[in-house]
Amino acid sequence: MAILNILKEDKNISALRKKSRPIEIIDKRTATLLDDMRETLKEAGGIGLAAPQVGVLRRAAIIEIEEGELIEMINPEIVYREGEQQEIEGCLSSPGKFAETVRPAKIRVTYTNRNGEKKEKEGIELLARAFCHEIDHLDGILCFDKAKRILTKEEADELKKEDQEGK
Ligand code: CO
Numbered sequence: 001m002a003i004l005n006i007l008k009e010d011k012n013i014s015a016l017r018k019k020s021r022p023i024e025i026i027d028k029r030t031a032t033l034l035d036d037m038r039e040t041l042k043e044a045g046g047i048g049l050a051a052p053q054v055g056v057l058r059r060a061a062i063i064e065i066e067e068g069e070l071i072e073m074i075n076p077e078i079v080y081r082e083g084e085q086q087e088i089e090g091c092l093s094s095p096g097k098f099a100e101t102v103r104p105a106k107i108r109v110t111y112t113n114r115n116g117e118k119k120e121k122e123g124i125e126l127l128a129r130a131f132c133h134e135i136d137h138l139d140g141i142l143c144f145d146k147a148k149r150i151l152t153k154e155e156a157d158e159l160k161k162e163d164q165e166g167k
Helices: 009-016 028-044 125-138 153-166
Strands: 048-050 060-064 070-082 085-090 097-103 106-112 118-124 149-152
Touching (some): 028 048, 048 125, 070 125, 085 153
Antiparallel strands (some): 097 149
């Protein structure tokens, strides 16, 4: 396994803007890519990573919100959306920058796993946002494109604190 370089918005925006192509053949290379992406995600301390963020313009993304509960998606598609949630999200390609976005409250996705099996998974709250965020990356879309507001780390922390106090 290897830790890959995560492309950053300030230096690599043209690569991050490209649309990724479907993975037609799932083979050892796909497995290696997914393994490397997991290691890279872990090292970066994030919850999601899409292949174009490591310079591979293919439709693959991973999400690991709870340690050990890894979701590996090949050719993911959103097949159902419901409701709305407004929250703050960040992106490993844009350190120190946060977006306040409105996302669906509930999402259902279909994808293929590394064994070639078709899967369907539902997500709410953070998982719903992560699905949307990572699948957007495959189409060259960044969370800041959809932001109601773009925040610095300090502003994002302040807003999260206010939210918690309000609950
Ligand atoms: Co991102």
